[in-house]
Amino acid sequence: MTALLPLxxxxxxxxxxxxxxxxxxxxxxxxxxxSAIGERLARSIADGSLQRHTLVxxxxxxxxxxxxxxxxxxxxxxxxxxxxxxxxxSPYIVASxxxxxxxxxxxLVIWFxxxxxxxxxxxxxxxxxxxxxxxxVGVRTVPTELYDVMRSLRATKAQIFRKLEVPAxxxxxxxxxxxxxxxxxxxxxxxxxxGSDQGLGFLINVGNGLYDTPLVFVAVITLVAMAxxxxxxxxMLERKVLAWRIVxxx
Amino acid sequence: MTPxxxxxxxxLVYPNGNGGLQALDRxxxxxxxxxxLCVIGASGSGKTTLLRLxxxxxxxxxxEVQFEGERMIGPRRRIGFVFQAANLMPxxxxxxxxxxxxxxxxxxxxxxxRRAAELLKLxxxxxxxxxxxxxxxxxxxxxxxxxxxxxxxxxLLLLDEPFGSLDALTRERMIFELLRIWQMRKVTILMVxxxxxxxxxxxxxxxxxxxxxxxxxxxxEMPLSRPRSLDMMHTPEFGKLVDQVRSAIE
Numbered sequence: 001m002t003a004l005l006p007l008x009x010x011x012x013x014x015x016x017x018x019x020x021x022x023x024x025x026x027x028x029x030x031x032x033x034x035s036a037i038g039e040r041l042a043r044s045i046a047d048g049s050l051q052r053h054t055l056v057x058x059x060x061x062x063x064x065x066x067x068x069x070x071x072x073x074x075x076x077x078x079x080x081x082x083x084x085x086x087x088x089x090s091p092y093i094v095a096s097x098x099x100x101x102x103x104x105x106x107x108l109v110i111w112f113x114x115x116x117x118x119x120x121x122x123x124x125x126x127x128x129x130x131x132x133x134x135x136x137v138g139v140r141t142v143p144t145e146l147y148d149v150m151r152s153l154r155a156t157k158a159q160i161f162r163k164l165e166v167p168a169x170x171x172x173x174x175x176x177x178x179x180x181x182x183x184x185x186x187x188x189x190x191x192x193x194x195g196s197d198q199g200l201g202f203l204i205n206v207g208n209g210l211y212d213t214p215l216v217f218v219a220v221i222t223l224v225a226m227a228x229x230x231x232x233x234x235x236m237l238e239r240k241v242l243a244w245r246i247v248x249x250x
Numbered sequence: 251m252t253p254x255x256x257x258x259x260x261x262l263v264y265p266n267g268n269g270g271l272q273a274l275d276r277x278x279x280x281x282x283x284x285x286x287l288c289v290i291g292a293s294g295s296g297k298t299t300l301l302r303l304x305x306x307x308x309x310x311x312x313x314e315v316q317f318e319g320e321r322m323i324g325p326r327r328r329i330g331f332v333f334q335a336a337n338l339m340p341x342x343x344x345x346x347x348x349x350x351x352x353x354x355x356x357x358x359x360x361x362x363x364r365r366a367a368e369l370l371k372l373x374x375x376x377x378x379x380x381x382x383x384x385x386x387x388x389x390x391x392x393x394x395x396x397x398x399x400x401x402x403x404x405x406l407l408l409l410d411e412p413f414g415s416l417d418a419l420t421r422e423r424m425i426f427e428l429l430r431i432w433q434m435r436k437v438t439i440l441m442v443x444x445x446x447x448x449x450x451x452x453x454x455x456x457x458x459x460x461x462x463x464x465x466x467x468x469x470x471e472m473p474l475s476r477p478r479s480l481d482m483m484h485t486p487e488f489g490k491l492v493d494q495v496r497s498a499i500e
Contacts, residue, residue, distance in 0.1 A: 244382050245384075
């Protein structure tokens, strides 16, 4: 029963929205009713444009997420293990985080062109920091007692990495990846806003320019769905990998 | 017969800025093969430090440890270590935790599982092979740790207050469990404890460490018959041994 409550809530909200949009004098391009958005959604699926733009954005998001997460966890491990490296790099890493991504997105588009590469890089940049920080925290919080166990058993560095550090740091690392997954969508769309001729961000720009507000809603809803699915996938991975941490209730 | 373990003039100074903190001062003793030794001392007497030196987890500032006639530099496979806490890998089941030392030696996996299962049986945890550490009680976890330390058939077992965190009843059970295992396996045991009666009840010989910097204050044989039992604690002989150890500590 309680599982249905969110559905009831959104249903009521949509009905209210539909009523307000229909029986008020608000024009369609300012507040389209949900039914108009649904119609626009059906149309863009029918002509294949929504799928095409979604695939473009999705490919940028996945590539950006992979690139950002892999490079951040590699550097994060290095920083966690070497205080020299950390002292040398951390001021720049922290400083880089004070630059809003929207401010450097145009630069990246100028340097790497209006194609997908610049979006992948922007997405990777925005994913980078949360994953980096979580990797460092994850590796640093591996209990020293467990290192003692491994050392007393004469484990090699590679064995310590594989059999201790990776599994012990995974919970925190996945936490960073969950944040990164939603941020990666933002990164790709910011890139598409700045300059592109395809993708959901481009679709929003088009809808905006043509006063096709239902199209803007369609693109936004698709983006939300994409972020939710990505988040859900990481959460699923988390449940699978981290079964040892979840305490069964009852 | 040559002793299995010899400590000669072991000193250890922890660097701390103003000349360093001397934890141990010229500790000298040796352990015979299959002997059960207990090291006892007030807190801060360097018991744990001594054990870490003997296990090769720390290097002495002066003096040396010889294991089976060879000077020790770094941990040895022939030495098993049981720490104050069980220090199990929380993502591994009881069986997988016991298997870890074999895995690190790179031996065959099927045989490893059989061997680990045997050890779990030895410590009385037959039905807990697939149980995760979070579902084990403190005493059970510590028994898994003992099984892990024994699985690769070490010649020497070092235990650092292994029953310190257990309740009184579990502790009594574990004492006799360990004595039983020791008699079956014929392994040399060196156990650190801060309980006088525990030391007298279990050991062939009790070493008393003085206050910091720790040095051997007393090296006393326990001429009680084997197998030991709780009833022995009410004999005048037991009381006399306890008094002797206590007066050496104070």
